Amino acid sequence: MAKRSLSEIQKGEKETIQDIQDYIAAGYPLLYLYTTEELKTLNMLKQVAFNTDASLIVTFDTSNGLQCYYIKDEPDDSLQKIEKQLNVAKRDTIEKAIKFIIENIGEIKSFVIFKDMHNVFNQEITRMLKNLLYIIKTEQKPINILFISPILHIPTEIEKEVVTIDIPLPTKEEINNILEEFIFTMGISISDLLKGKFIEGLNGLTETEISNLISYCCIDEVNLTETDLNTIITQKQQLIKKGGILEFIRLNETIEDIGGLEALKNWLKIKKTIFDKLEKARRYGVDIPKGVLLYGMPGCGKSLAAKAIATYFEFPLLRLDIGMILGQYLGQSEENIRKAIKLAESVAPCILWIDELEKAFAGVSGTQNGNSETSTRIFGTILTWMQEKVKPVFVVATANDISGMPTELMRKGRFDEIFFVDFPSEAEAIDILKKHLKRRLVNRLQDKTDKALESIDFKKIAKKTKEFSGADIEAVVKEVIEDSFVNEIENITDNHFINKIENFKPISVSMGDKIKQLRTAMEKFDSKKAN
Numbered sequence: 001m002a003k004r005s006l007s008e009i010q011k012g013e014k015e016t017i018q019d020i021q022d023y024i025a026a027g028y029p030l031l032y033l034y035t036t037e038e039l040k041t042l043n044m045l046k047q048v049a050f051n052t053d054a055s056l057i058v059t060f061d062t063s064n065g066l067q068c069y070y071i072k073d074e075p076d077d078s079l080q081k082i083e084k085q086l087n088v089a090k091r092d093t094i095e096k097a098i099k100f101i102i103e104n105i106g107e108i109k110s111f112v113i114f115k116d117m118h119n120v121f122n123q124e125i126t127r128m129l130k131n132l133l134y135i136i137k138t139e140q141k142p143i144n145i146l147f148i149s150p151i152l153h154i155p156t157e158i159e160k161e162v163v164t165i166d167i168p169l170p171t172k173e174e175i176n177n178i179l180e181e182f183i184f185t186m187g188i189s190i191s192d193l194l195k196g197k198f199i200e201g202l203n204g205l206t207e208t209e210i211s212n213l214i215s216y217c218c219i220d221e222v223n224l225t226e227t228d229l230n231t232i233i234t235q236k237q238q239l240i241k242k243g244g245i246l247e248f249i250r251l252n253e254t255i256e257d258i259g260g261l262e263a264l265k266n267w268l269k270i271k272k273t274i275f276d277k278l279e280k281a282r283r284y285g286v287d288i289p290k291g292v293l294l295y296g297m298p299g300c301g302k303s304l305a306a307k308a309i310a311t312y313f314e315f316p317l318l319r320l321d322i323g324m325i326l327g328q329y330l331g332q333s334e335e336n337i338r339k340a341i342k343l344a345e346s347v348a349p350c351i352l353w354i355d356e357l358e359k360a361f362a363g364v365s366g367t368q369n370g371n372s373e374t375s376t377r378i379f380g381t382i383l384t385w386m387q388e389k390v391k392p393v394f395v396v397a398t399a400n401d402i403s404g405m406p407t408e409l410m411r412k413g414r415f416d417e418i419f420f421v422d423f424p425s426e427a428e429a430i431d432i433l434k435k436h437l438k439r440r441l442v443n444r445l446q447d448k449t450d451k452a453l454e455s456i457d458f459k460k461i462a463k464k465t466k467e468f469s470g471a472d473i474e475a476v477v478k479e480v481i482e483d484s485f486v487n488e489i490e491n492i493t494d495n496h497f498i499n500k501i502e503n504f505k506p507i508s509v510s511m512g513d514k515i516k517q518l519r520t521a522m523e524k525f526d527s528k529k530a531n
Contacts, residue, residue: 013044013174019165020048024144028163029136030129035167036150037206038115044167045111045146046071054109054144056082058101061115066091066100082108094120098128101143102135109142118153126155133161152335169346170207175199178207182214183224190224198224201232204346204391209235233316236347245324245340249317249353253307259435259470260428261301264294264419264530271394271416272313275349278392289416290386291395293357294530295402296421296518299471299507302398303355305421305530309396310351318344319353325378333374337381349392357399361406379406386414401518419530420522423469423508428531429462432470436477437492452491461497467508468501476500 023031035041042059049057049071057069068082082104091097094114101112129145136143147162154162170178176199183190190198202210213235217228240248255265271289274281278288292309294302310317325336344352361379386395397415399405410418424432434453442449465473480496483489489496508515 013040013047016165016167017044017047017051020044021051023163023165024048024052029133029143030145030147030158030162032147032149032152032154032162032164033167034150034152034164035148037167037208038148038150040207041148041167042113045113049111052109054111056105056108056110057113058105058110059113059115060091060094060097062094062120065093066097094125095128098125098132102132105143106135106139106141111144111146113146113148115148116150117147118149118151121153121155126157130158130161133158152338169204170210172199172203174207175202175210178210179214182211186218186222188218188223194224194226197226197229198232201229204236204348205239209239236316239346240318240343245321245336246343246352247319247321249307249310249319251307251311251317253304253311255308255312257435258301258304258308259432260424261305261421261530263528264292264305267292267417267419267528268309268312275313275315275392275394278349288390288392289394290389290413291352291397291415293397293399293402293410293415293418294421295357295399295418296522296530297423297469297507297515298400298511299469300421300423301470302421304470306351306353306355306396306398309394310353313349313351313394315394316347316350317353318347318350319355320344322354322356322359326374334377334381337378341381341385344393345389345391350394352393352395354395354397357397358401358405361409379409383408383414401514403517403520417528419528421530422522423467424465424473425531426459426462426466429465429468429473430458432473433458433461433465433477433497436474437481440477440481456492456497457494460494461501464498464501465506468506469508472504472506476504479504 020031020033033041033045046057048054055071057071058066059069060066091100105112133145135141136145152164154164176195179195179198179202182188183195202213205213213232214224216235217224217231237248240246255268258265274286274289282288294305296302307317320340325340326333344350361375395415402410408414437456438449438453441452445452465476468476476497479500480492483500484492484496
């Protein structure tokens with residue numbers, strides 16, 4: 001087994017290798033390496049073994065059983081003895097493997113690597129691992145236990161003994177090196193501008209996915225073109241679908257579709273400027289925008305705004321389904337949220353839309369029996385990620401009632417800004433009326449649409465829509481158009497709207513008590529008005 005030179009090791013790998021070495025030097029007996037890239041991780045561990053003067057690597061998986069690999073090219077007698085003992089009987093179960101390690105490996109500095117341990121944990125195996133760790137500690141055995149798994153599952157009995165290390169995805173520098181090697185091998189000519197777009201597009205994928213995707217792009221023609229960038233986007237969408245936790249939302253909505261919310265729109269212009277010049281902004285010392293929380297009156301455009309923001313930023317929109325996060329098994333919910341975060345970062349830059357935020361953390365306060373502990377752990381994971389994330393994932397959270405939300409989520413540093421979405425003002429109601437009516441008339445009247453709108457006194461109508469939500473106003477427009485079709489009315493007038501409004505029950509009436517609670521919550525928090 002040949003040692004790699006430092007020039008062959010990428011920057012991201014070097015940092016991870018150093019982290020592993022530091023934990024080993026500090027005496028941690030058990031490291032859990034959380035990754036989908038097993039081969040890459042094994043190569044890094046071989047490098048760590050070289051750097052720490054280990055003599056032997058022993059691996060176990062349920063298919064191949066226990067196997068050993070020498071670090072030195074010429075093993076000494078003690079290493080050859082271990083190999084002979086291993087070959088006497090195949091150690092094909094984890095119970096036999098642990099017993100063999102305890103009985104035969106102890107005086108030689110060794111790495112013992114277990115693969116996919118999340119599949120085999122039970123009470124007996126957990127106890128055997130505790131015994132093994134106890135022997136390593138008390139007898140000062142030069143053995144380091146390492147788990148490699150794509151799923152993070154640690155039994156409670158040993159969680160205090162474990163250090164988790166999340167193996168990072170390739171950096172842009174590493175992606176560039178992979179791309180450069182492929183370009184050189186295949187003799188491809190590509191401009192620096194296009195290469196930069198490929199690096200950005202491939203960002204967030206594993207090394208295996210990157211290599212496979214580049215090869216796929218060159219099936220018909222050994223070349224890389226602008227068209228292949230769409231292939232990368234499609235493949236990233238497939239990643240989201242396979243994950244089953246995030247939903248990839250197709251976008252038709254634009255900022256122009258939103259009536260009102262001018263304060264929010266002006267704020268978004270600043271954030272878009274930063275995203276459009278992200279690298280320059282970073283060098284200038286500007287932080288990557290974290291996200292925005294929109295809360296307030298139901299039916300007033302919060303969900304529409306989330307979709308329109310994605311279109312405005314020209315980012316893909318991923319919707320986090322909290323219902324899919326919650327799992328029936330212990331630790332499954334926490335694993336799902338970590339997986340969702342990784343998926344979002346793999347598609348970055350993107351918008352992560354967390355809808356109905358108040359339902360996501362209903363149990364954090366402890367008032368919801370059964371799920372409070374799980375909700376608290378999920379909340380903690382999201383909170384830490386939002387505070388520390390470096391990938392350009394812009395979070396758009398929407399909620400109606402935030403009165404029960406934890407104060408930790410509401411403070412600066414989680415979201416860049418919090419906006420309260422109120423019922424439309426008179427001017428905003430006019431804007432909403434015009435947008436919805438124009439969209440429905442344009443197919444029928446075409447170039448006469450604007451003239452038809454001019455004949456309607458929207459100010460008169462808007463005065464009657466006080467405390468109407470945007471959805472209420474849209475519903476009124478729908479009913480007016482429907483009636484005009486059924487009764488074959490060619491020209492719609494103010495009275496058609498007034499008659500509908502007088503017989504319409506808006507949400508401010510049907511949910512009067514709830515609306516009062518929302519206004520009370522708004523007064524509690526230091527938030528801006530989006531209107």
